[in-house]
Amino acid sequence: MTGLKPRVSVIVLTWNGKRYLPGCLGALAVQTFRDFEVILVDNGSEDGSGQYVREAFPWVRLVELPENLGFAEGNNRGLATAQGKLIVTLNNDTLAEPGFLAELVGAAERYPRAGMIAALLVNFYDPARIDAAGIAPGFDGLGYCLGHGEPVGAPWDTSREVFGPSAGAALYRREMIDEIGFFDAAFFAYAEDFDLAWRGRRAGWPCMTAPQAVVRHVHSATSGTESPFTIYHIHRNKWYVLLKDWPTRLLLRHLPRILMADLAALSVALLKGRGGAALRARWGVLAALPWLLVKRREDDGKRAPLPVEQLFARGLSLAALKRKLGMS
Template sequence: MTDYPLVSIIAINFNQLRVTIEFLQSVSKISYPNYEVIIVDNASKEDTSALLKQQFPEFIFIRSEENLGFAGGNNLGIRKAKGEYFMLLNNDTEVETGFLEPLVEAMQANPKIGMVGSKVRFFDSPETIQYAGATPMTKYTATSHFIGHNQKDEGQYDQQTITPFVSGAAMMTSRSVCKKVGLMAGFFFLYYEELDWQERIRKAGYEIHYIPQSLVFHKESISVGKNSPLQAYWKSRNRLLLIRRNYNQFNVFISFLFLTFISYPYHLLKYIARRDLVSIKVHSIALGWHYFNAFNMKRIHQNDYL
């Protein structure tokens, strides 16, 4: 590369000082010569910005007084960023030193590309793939699958390809795309917001590419905990929200039927058998949100902009 435009690396911290320090130690070693790092603290119990600033004086630390979620926190970081490109990373990732150059090269080489994503492997099993591309979204159930998931990386997914979605743990877009398409819809808060964003980017005429030469390692589910009630609520609510925002009315109708009369009763019986009252409440509230907002199209289609 001979041209190195400024890249803004953005990540969110929420009560994870140790993990965020490990993340910053990783990105501080990258080979790309022109970047800034922005950490958005999403109203953690303790304000650690001063401590982090002391340890990493070259980086930018922003504290939000309220938890804005994944979407809102990244949007805040993007609005503060100065870069031509925005590299969104989970703070529970660590990166290879040369991970950024292939992403920038791909976007510079093809103006049709609106977003790129790294190959992602599991941090605790560094030869095992988490993400190497994705299958198309099923429009009735909002399900997609990561290609290569849980496979040993033997180079079988080392070709750059167009993909429906990149991993939200490591994705890059440009300022020009954000000006045209907008940012993530903040009211998603957590889960599916990056998929909704990518649907909108593709609808605007851009391609999304998987870039295997860029490698990131992910400590999966540290941020909200595996199978937590918080995780269950936002996944349940936002799954249908994604469908309502991006697909036609027939898809939405079938999805309502599927979730109301098949998926919800199935999970309800499982929770009753386990006497899991928390999960019963969480899934009931998530589905009820959609019936309460069944005709509130303004709320369903709200967006955030740069």
């Protein structure tokens, strides 16, 4: 944190998450890498988050929004004030290790063509377990957190190419953002990082991991893992990504598996009393279909053949699939 234009801008979004800010911002204050700024976007909180940050962390730049604009647009508003060439997104329910930023920046230097760098998120309460070592689509159309639930260590302890980073702790190169844009506000929350990873890859920007950039993550602390809000946006946004981003050839090839997985997810939601949110999500997709097709046509000229199928999530355990479908 210097008086000059910082190299890194860290955007932290919060919505009624005041209880997490002492840990999150306190961990950023003791980073070994110092050439950075922190932008705290208060997404219309009603718990005094803004006033608390002003008093406890006066070095943090505060962007206060009048209402909750969602994860995607909230981060976009933070980006509008960011000065760094490297943009880091960080969830408020995280605790970054002291070398977190140094490791991310080091990876960005080692891989100058990588537009995205994935940090290693570990379980807040069991840091020996991985929360996400990156993200990847599955051939069933679902989106997966790589390594979720696995022990920290091999094969996730060495840098590798992955499909994309979890936006809960990720570095994005501004040069890439200037070319393709940042998060799509239409997603509001969930899967916006998958959409951004697809767009980045279409433009030729791969993603590498920084396995020593470690962050402890509570996971779904703001919205809950099975709230109607979460169910609605996960079910809807999965189809947003499929219809907006997947190459036609890939989508048609795997459509039977995608439809079977969707039926299974809907059935589980109905059995668990969350069918209303899941059904509304599908109506939301139908209502957005004209917009999705327009976006798809706009991107057709950029839809170069993507050799990304080898980066799709493979060899998933039954437990991983059950977690994704909400069965455990």
